[in-house]
Amino acid sequence: MIQKFEFCKTDFEGAYLIKPFCATDIRGAFIKDYSKEVFEANGLEHNLAEVFYTVSHKGVIRALHFQRVHEQAKLVRCIKGKVFDVIVDLRPDSPTFKKWQGFYLSEENMNELYVPEHFAHGYLVLEPSVVSYKCGEKFYGEYDDGIMYNDPDFGVEWPFDEIGGIENLILADKDKNLQSFKEFEEKYLK
Ligand SMILES: Cc1cn([C@H]2C[C@H](O)[C@@H](COP(=O)(O)OP(=O)(O)O[C@H]3O[C@@H](C)C(=O)[C@@H](O)[C@H]3O)O2)c(=O)[nH]c1=O
Incomplete structure (x- = not known):
């Protein structure tokens, strides 16, 4: 079976939920989650500079x-496990400024999220997971x-x-001490 690349709009201008190309046969699956040519044909100019992965409990x-300053668009996919992924629009001139939207990204649904520049991004890990970033x-x-x-x-x-309650939350010290939106706005948007 072949699933072609599919680009779905989100609540935000410029952000897309993408189904990668996937071909399955008796061996398993072949998945292509980025193609410069196909992305450009769908109006997405993504300059691929770095790829990394996170492994999370x-x-x-x-x-x-x-x-x-060096704003970073990213293509995010959960290649193992399952996460609840959230983006927040930080573009002051956008009609969706400060709004958030959540997406389930999983090994099973293979969905990937295109997070444009000027968005905050993060996720809650619902199963032991590996997340890839392009x-x-x-x-x-x-910065x-x-x-x-x-x-x-x-x-x-x-x-x-879905993690058995907030008491099971695991946060790095650096993420316990981030600024508030108000502080961010005061410092960088005024
Ligand atoms: C993000 C990043 C971190 N690092 C270093 C900094 C630090 O020593 C170590 C771990 O980094 P962090 O604790 O910032 O990793 P993490 O908290 O997983 O950061 C990531 O979170 C998600 C939600 C995102 O959207 C990413 O863009 C990135 O900010 O790796 C790099 O060398 N290159 C990178 O691109």
């Missing part, structure tokens, strides 16, 4: 991250930044019931 939140800009440690996953201005509804 169930209950981990990595959020809500972005890179300032980044449009290289990493600049000095690596984020906003708290539970910021009241965003009001993201994380499905904590």
Whole structure:
């Protein structure tokens, strides 16, 4: 069976949920999750600069991250396990400014999310997972930044019931001490 690349709109201009190309046969599956040519034919110019992977335990939140100055678009796919992935629009002139949307990304559904520049991104890990990133800009440690996953201005509804309750949440120290949206706005948007 062959599933062709499919590009689905999200609530946000420029962000897409993408079904990769997948061909299955008696051996298993062949999956292609990025093609410069196919992406361009669908209006997505993605400059592939770096690829990396994260490996996470169930209950981990990595959020809500972005890179300032050298803004970084990224193509995110959960290649093993399952995550609830969230993006937040940080473009002040956008009609969806400060709005969030969540997507289930899993090994099973193979969905990948195209996160444009000027979005915060993060996820809650629902099963032990490996997540792949294809980044449009290289990493600049000095501009690596984020906003708290539970910021009241965003009001993201994380499905904590799917990890057995918020008491099972695993957060890195750096993600416990991120700025609020208000602090971010004060510092960079005014
Ligand atoms: C993101 C990144 C981190 N690092 C280093 C910094 C640090 O020593 C170590 C682990 O990095 P972090 O703790 O920032 O990893 P993590 O918290 O998983 O960061 C990631 O979170 C998700 C939600 C994203 O959207 C990504 O863009 C990225 O921000 O790896 C790189 O060398 N290159 C990179 O591209």
